[in-house]
Amino acid sequence: MAALLKKRAVAEFSNVIQEEASVPAAPPVKKLRLRKKPKAAALEINLQHASSSQEALDLLLAFRKQLPLADADNAEAVARKLLEHFYKEKESHVRVQLMSVLGCVVRTPAFVWYWVVEDLIGCLKQETSQKAVSQILGTLLIIGNMSPTDSKLRQQLVGVAEQRLNDQEHLVRSTCIQMIADLCPLNEVGGRTSDVQKLLGDLSQDQDPRVRTSAFLAMLNLHQRGMQLNMEVYERACHALSDDYEHVRLAAVKLVWVISHVYPEWPVAAPDKKEEIRLVDDGFAKICNALNDISMKVRAEAAGLLGSLHQVSTKFLEQTLDKKLMSNMRRKAAAHERQKEQFESGEWASGNKWASDAPQELLNAESMSIINGGACGAFVHGLEDEFLEVRMAAVDSLCELAFQNPDFALKSLDFLVDMLNDEVEDVRVNAIDSLCKMSTHIVLREDQLETVLAVLEDFASEIREGLRRLLGASRLGTSACVMMCIHHLLANLTRYPQDHLSVWQCMQKIGKNHSSLVLPLVPELLTSHPYFDSTEPNMDDPAYISTLILVFNAAISCPTMIPIFHDFTVNHYFYLRDSFPDLIPQISQLSGRKTMTQASTRQTLDAAVFLQQTFERLAAYNNTDACARRSLLELTIKDLQRIKEVDVKLSAKAQALSLYIEAQLLLQKALFSQQGVEGSDFTLQQNATTSSLTERVIKLTYQIEHQFLGLSTCELALVKSLRVWAHTILMLIDVTEAQKHGTKVILCEEYLDHLKNTQAIFVGAGVKPDNFLRSVFAKLATLDAANPTVITSLVQPLILQNRPGMLSLQNHVRQVSAKIIEPCGTSDNALKFTAGLVQAVHLDALLENVVNTDCVRLKVKYPDTRTEQIIPRVTDFRKLSPLRHRLVTNVNLSHGVWTEACPVEISLILSLLDTEETSRTAAKQSEGCVELCTPVKILISPTATRKT
Numbered sequence: 024m025a026a027l028l029k030k031r032a033v034a035e036f037s038n039v040i041q042e043e044a045s046v047p048a049a050p051p052v053k054k055l056r057l058r059k060k061p062k063a064a065a066l067e068i069n070l071q072h073a074s075s076s077q078e079a080l081d082l083l084l085a086f087r088k089q090l091p092l093a094d095a096d097n098a099e100a101v102a103r104k105l106l107e108h109f110y111k112e113k114e115s116h117v118r119v120q121l122m123s124v125l126g127c128v129v130r131t132p133a134f135v136w137y138w139v140v141e142d143l144i145g146c147l148k149q150e151t152s153q154k155a156v157s158q159i160l161g162t163l164l165i166i167g168n169m170s171p172t173d174s175k176l177r178q179q180l181v182g183v184a185e186q187r188l189n190d191q192e193h194l195v196r197s198t199c200i201q202m203i204a205d206l207c208p209l210n211e212v213g214g215r216t217s218d219v220q221k222l223l224g225d226l227s228q229d230q231d232p233r234v235r236t237s238a239f240l241a242m243l244n245l246h247q248r249g250m251q252l253n254m255e256v257y258e259r260a261c262h263a264l265s266d267d268y269e270h271v272r273l274a275a276v277k278l279v280w281v282i283s284h285v286y287p288e289w290p291v292a293a294p295d296k297k298e299e300i301r302l303v304d305d306g307f308a309k310i311c312n313a314l315n316d317i318s319m320k321v322r323a324e325a326a327g328l329l330g331s332l333h334q335v336s337t338k339f340l341e342q343t344l345d346k347k348l349m350s351n352m353r354r355k356a357a358a359h360e361r362q363k364e365q366f367e368s369g370e371w372a373s374g375n376k377w378a379s380d381a382p383q384e385l386l387n388a389e390s391m392s393i394i395n396g397g398a399c400g401a402f403v404h405g406l407e408d409e410f411l412e413v414r415m416a417a418v419d420s421l422c423e424l425a426f427q428n429p430d431f432a433l434k435s436l437d438f439l440v441d442m443l444n445d446e447v448e449d450v451r452v453n454a455i456d457s458l459c460k461m462s463t464h465i466v467l468r469e470d471q472l473e474t475v476l477a478v479l480e481d482f483a484s485e486i487r488e489g490l491r492r493l494l495g496a497s498r499l500g501t502s503a504c505v506m507m508c509i510h511h512l513l514a515n516l517t518r519y520p521q522d523h524l525s526v527w528q529c530m531q532k533i534g535k536n537h538s539s540l541v542l543p544l545v546p547e548l549l550t551s552h553p554y555f556d557s558t559e560p561n562m563d564d565p566a567y568i569s570t571l572i573l574v575f576n577a578a579i580s581c582p583t584m585i586p587i588f589h590d591f592t593v594n595h596y597f598y599l600r601d602s603f604p605d606l607i608p609q610i611s612q613l614s615g616r617k618t619m620t621q622a623s624t625r626q627t628l629d630a631a632v633f634l635q636q637t638f639e640r641l642a643a644y645n646n647t648d649a650c651a652r653r654s655l656l657e658l659t660i661k662d663l664q665r666i667k668e669v670d671v672k673l674s675a676k677a678q679a680l681s682l683y684i685e686a687q688l689l690l691q692k693a694l695f696s697q698q699g700v701e702g703s704d705f706t707l708q709q710n711a712t713t714s715s716l717t718e719r720v721i722k723l724t725y726q727i728e729h730q731f732l733g734l735s736t737c738e739l740a741l742v743k744s745l746r747v748w749a750h751t752i753l754m755l756i757d758v759t760e761a762q763k764h765g766t767k768v769i770l771c772e773e774y775l776d777h778l779k780n781t782q783a784i785f786v787g788a789g790v791k792p793d794n795f796l797r798s799v800f801a802k803l804a805t806l807d808a809a810n811p812t813v814i815t816s817l818v819q820p821l822i823l824q825n826r827p828g829m830l831s832l833q834n835h836v837r838q839v840s841a842k843i844i845e846p847c848g849t850s851d852n853a854l855k856f857t858a859g860l861v862q863a864v865h866l867d868a869l870l871e872n873v874v875n876t877d878c879v880r881l882k883v884k885y886p887d888t889r890t891e892q893i894i895p896r897v898t899d900f901r902k903l904s905p906l907r908h909r910l911v912t913n914v915n916l917s918h919g920v921w922t923e924a925c926p927v928e929i930s931l932i933l934s935l936l937d938t939e940e941t942s943r944t945a946a947k948q949s950e951g952c953v954e955l956c957t958p959v960k961i962l963i964s965p966t967a968t969r970k971t
Contacts, residue, residue: 068101076114083120090127098131106142115152122158126165136166140176144183153192160184160198167206177206188226197237200226204241209250219245220253227259232268239263239274246281254289257282257302261309269318276313276321279306280328287334307335311343311401314413323412326405330420333427340424340431343401344438406438414450418442422457425464432464440471443478448486451478455489462496472504476511484522484844484867485901485909487515491525495532502540508533509548509573513566521847523565530569531606534576541577545584548574549592559591562598571595572606585612605671630670634677637662641684641829653691656684675838679731683830686723686745689716693752694822714756720749725935726953732837732872732906740790741828743781747796748827750777751818758811771809778803795825837872837906841879841931841955844868848959853924854916858965863913868931870908870955876900880952881914882932886925892932892952920967928958 068086073079092098102125109121129136143159150156160183167180184199184206200223207219220242227238239260246252256278263275283306290299310332313325329343405417421439425432439461442454458465467475478490491512499505509530516526534541541548548570550557560567575596578584588596593613600607637659663681667674693716724746728739754774761767782800785792792800802817845867856862866881873879879900881893899912914929932952 068104070104070108076112076117079108079112080117080120083117083124087124087127090124092128092131095131095133095135098128098134102128102134102139106139106146109146115155118150118152118155119158122155122162126158126162129162129166130169136169137176140166140179147183147187153190153195156187156190157192157194157198160187160195160202164198164202164205167202174208178208181206185222188222193231193233196226196229196231196234200234200237200241201244204244204248207245209245209248217253220250220256224255224259227263232266232271235263235266236268236270236274239271239278242278243274243281246285252282252285254282254286257286257291257306264309264313269321272313272316272318272321273324276310276325276328279309280332282306283310283332301336303332303334304336304339307332307339314401314404314417319410319413322405322408323410323416326408326413326416326420328420329401330423333424335424337428337430340428341434342399344403344434345400402435402438406442411447411450414442414445414447415453418450418453418457422460425461429464432461433466436461436465436467436471440474443474443490448483451481451486452489455486455493459489459493459496462493462498466498466500467504468500469504469507472499472507476507479511479515480518484519487519487522488525491522491529495529495536499533499537499540502543505533505537505540506544506547509544509570513569516565516569520565521844523569526565527569527572527603527606530573531576534573535579535608538577538580541573542581542584545574545587549587549589551587551589557589559589562595568599571599572603575599575607575610578610578612579608582612585610588613601669604669630666630673633662634666634673637680638831642831653688656688660684660688675731676832676836678838679727679734679836680830680832682723682727683742683745686720686727686749687827687829689720689723690745690748690752690827693717693720693749714753717749717753717756721746721753724749729933729935730839730953730955732839732874733834734832734836735834736788736790738830738832740785740788740792741830743784744793744796745827747778747781747799748822750774751799751822755815755819755822758815764811767811768809771811771814774814775803775806775809793825793828795821795827798825839870839872839933839953839955841871841873841910842869843929843931843956843959846929846959846961848961851962853962853964855964855966856916857968858918858920859968861915861917862963863915864929864961866910866912866914866929868910868956870900870910870931872906873908873933874906876908878934879910879955880932880934881912882928882930882952882958883914883916884928884930884958885918886927892934916963918963918965921963921965924962924964926960927963928960930958931955 068082070079070082073082092101105121105125105128109118112118112121125139128134129139140163143163147156147159150159163180163183167177170176181203184202187195187199190196190199203219203222223238223241223245227235227242229235229238242252242256242260260275260278260282263271264279266272266275283303287301287303289302291302291305292298293300293305307329310325310328314322316322316325402417402421405413406421408414408417418439421435425435425439436458439454439458443451445451445454475490475493479487481487481490494508494512499508512526512529516523545551550560562568571592574584596607596610596613600609640655641659660681663677663684666677667681693713724742727742728734734742751774754770757770758767761770778799781796782792785796791797798821799818802821803814806813843866845865854862854864870876870879876895876897879895881895883891883893885891893914895910895912899910901909901911903909910931916927932954935951935953
């Protein structure tokens with residue numbers, strides 16, 4: 024038997040089939056097979072099998088968790104079963120749940136609800152439970168909102184609601200009010216609009232406070248739908264401000280605010296009934312009075328609404344900052360009116376009226392005012408409120424009104440400066456941001472500046488950074504104020520050396536905005552003397568650099584201070600100009616001073632112009648040979664690194680181009696021989712070095728794609744094309760080194776899948792591939808199976824005949840980056856903790872140009888090469904701007920016993936696993952992440968447990 028099987032095997036594998044050469048046939052036409060998605064199983068609810076009301080309720084609750092329904096026919100069948108059981112059910116709470124589930128079912132797309140409306144109206148007539156009636160009306164309201172164009176149906180539902188307005192249950196009346204507000208027509212002729220408002224106005228006097236709340240909310244809903252409210256609504260809303268119920272007052276405040284915007288110039292009677300004022304002023308006073316409300320929600324809402332009333336008179340604004348009634352807020356009688364009153368009163372008191380001869384000074388001031396006394400000092404009350412929400416809203420409104428009124432900004436400055444001493448950090452940050460917005464209208468005095476500078480000692484880095492931003496944007500009154508700022512900033516730099524960049528930026532703005540005030544301080548700042556030479560300071564001193572940044576930025580607008588400079592100060596200028604070009608401006612007067620031999624012959628070239636020339640040189644690099652091309656690319660990388668150091672605005676574009684050129688250089692090293700001979704002498708280095716080079720190219724392409732924002736679709740296509748080049752070389756190496764035929768087939772299948780995904784991306788984006796990809800897509804489309812020999816023979820000549828394109832980077836490019844503020848990594852003291860336990864390290868980092876914080880990870884690398892990736896909590900991120908975030912969290916470190924302290928590297932990375940589908944390949948080739956910052960090293964020393 025064994026001999027027979029061996030004979031069969033030899034016969035099968037020894038047969039040779041010869042095919043005659045024939046004319047190559049046309050590539051087979053690809054057929055598309057359309058698959059119809061199977062319908063989901065229809066959901067059913069069998070209430071007829073329920074033996075009790077409790078079982079039916081359990082079935083309803085379980086069915087509700089499976090909603091929504093996808094099929095309209097299934098929804099119609101379920102609705103019929105629900106209505107059938109509704110007529111049979113005796114328990115009211117089960118009927119309420121039936122109507123609630125029916126309201127969810129009728130939301131199914133393409134559901135025909137006309138027959139449901141008739142059945143529900145019939146249920147209303149025989150229903151005895153008020154809660155069930157309210158739920159039926161709620162279901163009718165859902166149907167009405169889902170048919171905005173069916174005016175007949177909506178009018179029918181409004182009529183049903185009007186019939187139930189006299190119901191005893193408040194839920195029924197509230198639901199009817201909501202139906203009238205949502206479904207009543209707005210463009211109907213014949214006084215329907217005024218009738219609806221009159222009806223809602225009458226309901227606002229209902230005995231139940233919940234119904235009154237619904238009436239006012241319905242008026243707000245009508246306004247949002249586009250109906251113009253009448254002035255009668257304003258009177259009812261003002262009367263409701265003194266309601267006993269909190270929600271009524273809350274809705275009334277909103278309604279007063281709305282009407283103040285609709286009729287700002289409408290004259291209304293003042294509280295004394297003897298004078299008329301503008302409605303916006305009266306509404307502003309009413310909302311100010313709500314800041315004395317007993318409810319925190321009403322106070323917070325009123326404080327937030329005040330900021331948008333920009334048309335308020337100045338005298339009303341100023342009154343909100345003083346708790347005492349100002350004289351200009353009292354009604355002043357004319358001279359002839361006072362004489363008339365004196366004549367009518369007679370020379371002597373008749374005795375008919377009590378206190379008719381009382382002197383004028385004893386009259387009640389509130390009876391003579393045109394503003395409610397409770398509104399006096401409204402913002403003062405809001406800023407001193409015990410609740411955080413009220414203070415935050417008051418700061419926002421005060422900032423908004425001050426930004427619109429420069430005079431009011433000057434008077435409100437003291438109050439906002441006092442908020443810098445608030446006990447809550449969020450309020451202090453909000454006050455700093457508000458002062459920054461008002462900086463164009465205010466000038467800080469010395470007493471105010473002392474309060475501001477005292478906050479610089481705050482432990483929170485966000486407070487310190489915001490305050491430096493405020494000092495840079497503010498205007499100072501005197502040179503003493505500037506000197507005070509300098510002293511406090513230098514002291515702050517000594518206390519928090521990690522804030523040096525923020526301090527330098529603040530110094531730059533102060534010097535640029537106060538050049539005339541800095542001029543008399545230059546001799547003291549530079550320690551210059553008219554007769555004696557001064558000692559040259561140390562250029563490594565951050566405090567001295569801060570002073571020079573201030574002086575050099577002030578010298579642009581004040582050239583008279585340049586002759587005061589020492590010779591070494593000018594030398595320091597050129598040094599700092601090269602080191603910090605974004606902080607040190609270009610001073611044309613200093614270029615003519617021959618203090619340095621190199622400076623006299625120096626010709627500066629704009630970095631943007633030089634970068635543009637670099638792009639032009641790279642555009643024609645394909646016309647050169649391999650050696651010259653490699654030398655050009657290496658020299659260009661050095662130039663781009665220099666541009667990145669010189670000009671911060673072009674650093675992202677220079678870095679992106681530098682990484683792309685580096686990837687091309689690595690690709691050339693993997694492709695060609697070291698001699699660079701072209702033609703038939705191309706050699707593919709099939710070794711571990713070439714594999715590492717191509718993997719490095721793949722990692723660089725993912726880094727360019729995900730770390731830089733602003734790349735166009737064509738530029739991203741070039742990056743993906745370069746990645747295909749690297750995958751092709753890697754596939755050729757792996758197929759050549761593979762021993763088994765099955766392994767080669769698997770490698771070729773993975774390569775073809777990658778090509779299909781890339782082609783789908785190009786087609787979806789509408790981008791034309793380059794010559795290499797176009798040829799690869801065309802030749803591999805004719806393959807029916809992954810044949811390693813055929814694929815290798817087709818792809819390898821294409822690699823040697825083509826060259827990848829070059830990026831042009833026409834758009835503004837931003838780089839995703841991070842900066843770890845704490846820990847700074849400069850401490851030599853090791854953190855000691857018991858081995859096996861956890862040591863928390865506080866981390867404070869600033870993220871720039873990050874679109875999605877869900878992809879940000881913390882990377883911890885231990886000395887034994889063990890690496891951990893930690894996902895920060897969502898609450899650890901603070902959004903500073905749409906693309907700027909701050910991360911404040913704790914990094915938990917743990918390890919076994921060490922004999923001595925060793926450094927642990929902590930860094931921030933951008934995970935690629937959550938970005939796109941092709942990131943699985945990135946996880947293999949580039950560890951699935953992109954480094955965002957330089958790692959910070961921290962010394963830790965896990966010690967053994969002490970035995971007691």
